Amino acid sequence: MERVKTGIPGFDHLVKGGFPKGSTVLLSGTPGTGKSIFALAFIFNGAIKNEPGLYVTFEQPPEELKIQASLFKWDLGALEKKGLVKFLYVPADATDMNIYAKIEDAAKEISAKRLVIDSLGVFYINTEIYSIPLDIKVQEVELERRVKQHMDRGEFISGGKEGHRERFIYVFIRKLKDLRTTALVIADAEEGSESLTKDGVSEFASDGVITMHYTGVAGEEGSYLEVRKLRYTGHERGFVPFEIQEGKGMIVNESESTSILLK
Numbered sequence: 001m002e003r004v005k006t007g008i009p010g011f012d013h014l015v016k017g018g019f020p021k022g023s024t025v026l027l028s029g030t031p032g033t034g035k036s037i038f039a040l041a042f043i044f045n046g047a048i049k050n051e052p053g054l055y056v057t058f059e060q061p062p063e064e065l066k067i068q069a070s071l072f073k074w075d076l077g078a079l080e081k082k083g084l085v086k087f088l089y090v091p092a093d094a095t096d097m098n099i100y101a102k103i104e105d106a107a108k109e110i111s112a113k114r115l116v117i118d119s120l121g122v123f124y125i126n127t128e129i130y131s132i133p134l135d136i137k138v139q140e141v142e143l144e145r146r147v148k149q150h151m152d153r154g155e156f157i158s159g160g161k162e163g164h165r166e167r168f169i170y171v172f173i174r175k176l177k178d179l180r181t182t183a184l185v186i187a188d189a190e191e192g193s194e195s196l197t198k199d200g201v202s203e204f205a206s207d208g209v210i211t212m213h214y215t216g217v218a219g220e221e222g223s224y225l226e227v228r229k230l231r232y233t234g235h236e237r238g239f240v241p242f243e244i245q246e247g248k249g250m251i252v253n254e255s256e257s258t259s260i261l262l263k
């Protein structure tokens with residue numbers, strides 16, 4: 001199986017060398033846990049190996065992301081000029097938008113091999129003004145059994161707006177596969193919540209889920225990540241510590257990556 005390396009020191013061996021090519025991986029965490037930095041590293045490390053990357057941002061404008069990246073010596077501006085990186089900025093006040101078509105056009109423009117969606121959080125608020133050019137009824141058939149069970153129990157998808165939102169997010173994530181990129185989709189987790197994401201469906205729609213935490217483990221406060229799920233490959237389990245260092249970026253602590261058991 002072809003692997004797509006994040007290039008983040010210490011990370012790739014947790015997933016047997018990289019993400020399976022073409023997979024959609026959800027990166028879920030509470031605010032400030034390092035999701036965007038992980039995603040910027042993924043795009044930068046691909047671009048310097050001639051794998052063009054598209055970064056779709058609904059939150060921070062591209063200029064801010066480039067400044068953040070420059071603190072780690074990742075010159076995304078230079079790669080952008082070479083057509084190896086592209087930012088697509090969708091401000092929160094954008095209205096009536098065929099969001100999928102916009103992403104598809106931008107990905108085609110640079111022949112993107114890597115894709116980042118930062119983040120799904122805005123979909124939670126804005127789904128009503130976005131659209132996807134496909135027959136959602138056809139896609140519904142694909143809904144996984146587990147999601148369907150929730151629906152059948154009436155937990156969401158009641159035909160009202162709530163249900164429409166979850167369905168939209170689910171279909172959107174599945175539809176990203178058609179772009180034939182390896183995708184990282186950032187989701188916001190709620191502090192103290194059992195659910196991996198706020199929307200409750202994106203974790204089922206994705207091939208993989210990585211959670212990021214700032215927490216106390218074994219009495220030590222720090223940053224940790226965990227590979228919760230990754231289809232088509234084996235992977236390490238448990239919380240693995242990482243650091244974000246000025247001038248260097250994100251570094252996953254390999255020596256401790258045999259995983260700390262929690263719970």
Ligand SMILES: Nc1ncnc2c1ncn2[C@@H]1O[C@H](COP(=O)(O)OP(=O)(O)OP(=O)(O)O)[C@@H](O)[C@H]1O
Nearest residue numbers: 029030031032033034035036037038071244245246
């Ligand atoms: N130059 C730096 N040196 C060390 N740590 C940094 C540096 N820049 C940012 N950080 C750390 O990274 C965190 C922000 O990372 P990032 O923006 O990737 O988080 P996020 O999960 O995307 O947050 P949000 O949910 O708000 O978008 C900061 O809270 C800080 O802990």
Ligand SMILES: [Mg+2]
Nearest residue numbers: 035036059118
């Ligand atoms: Mg962020």
